[in-house]
Amino acid sequence: MNEKYEKLIPHLNKMMALETALILLQWDTETLAPVEALENTAKAVGLLSGEYFDAMVNDDIKNLLHELSKPENFDVLEFNEQKIVKKLNKQLKEMECIPPEEYKAYSELTAKSAAIWAAAKEKNCFADYAPTLEEIVSYNKKFASYRNDENKALYDILLDDFEEGIDMKQLDEFFAKLRTAIVPLLKQVVAKNDSIDKSYNSLSYDIEKQKEFCKYIAEYLGFDFKRGVIAESAHPFTTNLHNKDVRITTHYYKNNLESSIFSTIHEGGHAIYEMNIDDSLTQTPVGHGSSMGVHESQSRFFENIIGRSKDFWAPLWDKLTTTFPEQLKNVSLDQFILSINKAEPDFIRTEADELTYSLHIMIRYEIEKLLISGQIEVSDLPRIWNEKYEEYLGVVPPTDTLGVLQDVHWSHGTFGYFPSYALGNAIASQIYAFIQTKIDFSECLREGNLKPIVDLLREHIHKYGATKNTNELLLEMTGESFNADYYVDYLIDKYTKLYQL
Amino acid sequence: MNEKYEKLIPHLNKMMALETALILLQWDTETLAPVEALENTAKAVGLLSGEYFDAMVNDDIKNLLHELSKPENFDVLEFNEQKIVKKLNKQLKEMECIPPEEYKAYSELTAKSAAIWAAAKEKNCFADYAPTLEEIVSYNKKFASYRNDENKALYDILLDDFEEGIDMKQLDEFFAKLRTAIVPLLKQVVAKNDSIDKSYNSLSYDIEKQKEFCKYIAEYLGFDFKRGVIAESAHPFTTNLHNKDVRITTHYYKNNLESSIFSTIHEGGHAIYEMNIDDSLTQTPVGHGSSMGVHESQSRFFENIIGRSKDFWAPLWDKLTTTFPEQLKNVSLDQFILSINKAEPDFIRTEADELTYSLHIMIRYEIEKLLISGQIEVSDLPRIWNEKYEEYLGVVPPTDTLGVLQDVHWSHGTFGYFPSYALGNAIASQIYAFIQTKIDFSECLREGNLKPIVDLLREHIHKYGATKNTNELLLEMTGESFNADYYVDYLIDKYTKLYQL
Known part of the structure; x- marks a missing residue:
């Protein structure tokens, strides 16, 4: 050395x-x-x-x-x-x-x-949280201003912490593109929603059986329990001490089958990324995932592109229906797939479908811009939140618990993180397009063999940890830097087929 | 300040x-x-x-x-x-x-x-552990020798870490006194053991129900779940970050009802001690329990003096038998009390009854003396262990798992700790004698009201943390410094009555 x-x-x-x-x-x-x-x-x-x-x-x-x-x-x-x-x-x-x-x-x-x-x-009770949040916002603005030597907008400085090089100008364009594509698509989709029966999802599902199934599915995806742990918390998250100790949480609800399953798959995606980081990098300053956008791309790739596909569920269907035979006795695999992809404006981001998800993010992005620039105060948040939900999603949260209080992020002081979720969706779609040129993706899933998929992710992304940034990874893997068109194409293709538009 | x-x-x-x-x-x-x-x-x-x-x-x-x-x-x-x-x-x-x-x-x-x-x-497989243990022993001897400025025996230096002022001379006397009292008593007791039927204890007990019952009993004793946690580990233990975060573990066995209950009560005693330490002391160098002997006195006080008495179980009997109605349908409270106090030489310290317990400790004490003085090597341990078990308890462990490998302590590098368990038993008996002069101990238990008992412990012992040592605490509380006679008297009295000797 x-x-x-x-x-x-x-x-x-x-x-x-x-x-x-x-x-x-x-x-x-x-x-x-x-x-x-x-x-x-x-x-x-x-x-x-x-x-x-x-x-x-x-x-x-x-x-x-x-x-x-x-x-x-x-x-x-x-x-x-x-x-x-x-x-x-x-x-x-x-x-x-x-x-x-x-x-x-x-x-x-x-x-x-x-x-x-x-x-x-x-x-x-938002008022109980407001003074703490005010302090956190004030610290974040202050800290950003301390290092604002180029006289940038403070929110641009915060954005850069999570996705190097990205700023409001690019995000405004990105979200405009999404809005243009998603809003009309969502309208078509919602018009055909009546035929989708999701009522099975809120029947009673034994918590212990949910735990067993989630454990099974995590292992199925490649989560290694010799190097990882699943626990419970109010809000699912992933953390890791190093690449041999990666931890995810989920939350089990008796009357919601999908919630624990898809949060396990989502956090599992984050976790598999961290587990695959090279031994030579772990416990160093570059020993974790690259940008937050790349991290979210992995969790959303697992959750949506893999986890909400019929090919993925085909070999698992027997396992799921024998775990919950009573609850699922009148549900077919096709119905289940339609149901887990049902797109419908609603209040909760983490429960949102793929189509509305980025609109939830857009709302948060716009609110953060206003808050960090000082155009609104913490006390305005509940009102602004509900106004934006009405404007973009046509729904008004009946309580702050289902509204402005739903996310943990701001309490951790992470402002500028939310856009990573939408960027992650877009990155995942770009990676998906590349992977399909290399292997028969559908066949791997249908055969219950995720290894070739995870191998490609490990070799092109995971193992590098934070030694490469988003564009370096994408360019080297796909031959192209970040391109949001893949995401728009993916959504249109998926929902057109699924809803037979 | x-x-x-x-x-x-x-x-x-x-x-x-x-x-x-x-x-x-x-x-x-x-x-x-x-x-x-x-x-x-x-x-x-x-x-x-x-x-x-x-x-x-x-x-x-x-x-x-x-x-x-x-x-x-x-x-x-x-x-x-x-x-x-x-x-x-x-x-x-x-x-x-x-x-x-x-x-x-x-x-x-x-x-x-x-x-x-x-x-x-x-x-x-003791051989898998031996090289690690050899390293640990060697470090402990070396570290003790570094601070041996008075040319003491190395083991005396280690003993002093856990119980200030105590040395081999005093422990030899202490154990001799116990041996003289216990060995003949045990002989009488074992002769009458045939009539005690303990078979119910190894029936099948649902783990979730055991967990619920142990949680109930911990709260009943005064364990505050707003300031504490119960988890599981191979070997039960107590630890704490401060007086508002005290944690115990237990181990649930499907075919052993007593194990989880009594380890919960034991660790609960340690935990209640730590929870009761004064706020002004926690997070300081004297913000934990006094000597290890005093700590063990609290856990053994809860486990044995409270937890194995008929008065304690009388108000709990209904709860226990409705939790496990099938398994306990032919068991009376009196039978249960005899069974949980059945004295019988066996291999495992943590499962040992009150009478043989200190003999298990004596064996470890004698082995540690030999090991630290260099009269035996780590490789001799399995043999010496079995020889001493045969000599003092008349039983030979069939495997090292049930023998020399049963305790975690040496793997933590704690040599000189084991005697604290026997000292703890003796201190607990001395405290018990004092408490009986202050309140109607039996009545408190029979009424399910442990508060007056815990209050006395808190006021005379717990709240002081490590600001007072064993003899200071005993002297101020009972008017007398450490006196092992209370322990001998307690054992003779208890077993004479219980076994109608």
């Missing part, structure tokens, strides 16, 4: 260890910790975050990175080392402008805020 | 935060983490332990403690502050003689070793 680079290793190790601890503390808080633990535990989280800050922002690191970034030193580094140096430079730049005390206070705040959100959601 | 003491606070906070992370990582490894996670996670644990070491052993801390220990400074500190300074001085003395690299390597080793032990136990 390069002698200069070697000096960086103890610093990287320290950051990795502190990050591992912080991730585990967050996982634990959201899945297991007792309710009254929060206050004391947040104190420890704040302190560890302060340690992480100190481990990242200090003169040793600055000098080392400065040295390593000089062309004569940088050029002789190995590929992964170069990527790590670049990543650290970016991270350092982001963090060094934040006063350590503010960083620590913010970490302490966000260690508690998801639980405050969850309680407010449970009580349908 | 004292100005000089105030400078210590950031150091205390850093240690607390790192300790919280390390405790959570250990909890997670033993309860949830996927099997292949171990190697990578141990790397993070090793690094965090190194950070903890650096946070404790450095010139800032040394100088601060040196200053604060001067009489003119020490005497003006508050009670808790004095205890914290004393505790840190002791900890610093223990740690500063260990080279940081050895400390880190040892932490990394013990982060993995419990899983290696568990796998070897599962396979009944």
